[in-house]
Amino acid sequence: MINKRIVEKLGYIDEEVDVNLVESIRELKKSKNATILAHYYQNPEVQDIADFVGDSLALARIATTVKTNIIVFAGVKFMAETTKILNPSTKVLLPDLNAGCSLADSCKYDDFKLFISKYPNHKVVTYVNTTADIKTLSDICCTSSNAVNVVNSFSSDTPIIFAPDKNLGSYVKETTKRDNIVVWNGACHVHSQFSLDKILELKKLNPDAEIIAHPECPKPILIVSNFIGSTAQLIEYTKKSLSKKFIVVTELGVIHQMEKENSGKSFIVAPSECGCSDCSFMKMITLKKLYLTLKYELPEIVLPDDVIEKARLPIEKMISIK
Ligand code: SF4
Structure with missing residues (x-):
């Protein structure tokens, strides 16, 4: 009971721990039949202890195959x-x-419901970076890996609402050459803060480096980039490219995976206006919190049945598209 109260107060469990965290997490994972899924933006030590590491689309797909009692x-x-x-x-x-997530926070349920009501007959495509409530208002979800293909799954004369990321929305609009897409005005505090001037300065100092960027970045950055792609696509690109050096314009956690998969290549974190190229939300997850979560099986994600039922279909449609 005491730990439930700590979760209600802090959002996580906090207590002194005096164990080897890596060993204890491994033991608890086994004894409790649990799987750890980690995003590429996590701290390196968290990525390294996970059973699966991936981007949003890959992790959503993996989540459908996991059979353990706990995720x-x-x-x-x-x-x-x-x-x-x-x-x-x-x-x-x-x-x-x-x-x-600052991007999910930029799209509130009541505001979005009102927005949709102004565009009757539009199909609603939402980036997976939204709350479960927003997903209940969506026809289909997408990730940055499949956003273009999801939009192209509708006939070219179908009007579309794309939310919540304005930069990804404008990238999709341009790539699909559709002028019938209305884009919600949201943004991610990490990707919208990268500095074009500082990236160009860095490129001058490293003329042999390729600039690779996530489509959540503003358009001027995408224009100067050699490659644009989701987190997983950026990692894949670094493996295939003949270049030995990359300026990486996305959350810096991804560099851990790039380094693991590319010996002999180097990766430079792109500078941002605020000096914060990492997502403070992603970095809230630590080994200590992972250990305490497994030990107490808290905090747990609980959603109303009707939300689960309504949000499931747009997510399943997302997973079915490459
Ligand atoms: S980097 Fe962080 S804030 Fe930005 S979209 Fe991803 S989770 Fe949200």
């Missing part, structure tokens, strides 16, 4: 909610309930 999601809240929606009978744990 611990090392990522942010909307991702853990997506996992719960796909596995309603599994206990889904998020080590810190405060691990939110």
Whole structure:
């Protein structure tokens, strides 16, 4: 009971621990039949202890195949909610309930419902970086990996609402060459803060480096980039490219995986206006919180049945598209 009260107060469990965290997490994972899923933006030590590491689309797909009693999601809240929606009978744990997302926060349920009502006959495509409530208002979800293909799954004369990321929305609009897409005005505090001037300065100092960027970045950055792609696509690109050096314009956690998969290549973190190229929400998950979450099986993601039922279909449609 005491720990439930700590979760209600802090959003996570806090107490002194005097154990080897890596060993104890491994033991608890086994004894409790649990799986850890981690996003590429997690701290390196969290990625290294996970059973699966991936981007949003890959993790959503993996979540449908996991058979353990417990899934611990090392990522942010909307991702853990997506996992719960796909596995309603599994206990889904998020080590810190405060691990939110500035992009998901930029799209509130009542505001979005009103917005949709102004565009009758439009299909609603939402990026997976939204709350479960927003997903209940969607025809289909997408990730940055399949956003273009999801939009192209509708006939070219179907009007579309795309939310919540304005940069990804404008990238999709341009790539699909559609002028019938209305884009919600939301943004991620990490990707919208990268500095074009500083990136160009860095490129001058490293003329042999390729600039690779996530489509959540503003258009001027995408224009100067050699490659644009989702987190998983950026990692794949670094493996295939003949270049030995990359300026990486996305959350810096991804560099851990790039380094693991590319010996002899180097990766430079792109500078941002605020000096913060990492997502403070993602970095709330620590080994200590992972350990305490497994030990107490808290905090747990709980969603109303009707939300799970309505949000499931757009997520399943998303997973079915490459
Ligand atoms: S990097 Fe941006 S979009 Fe991704 S979880 Fe953090 S705030 Fe949300």
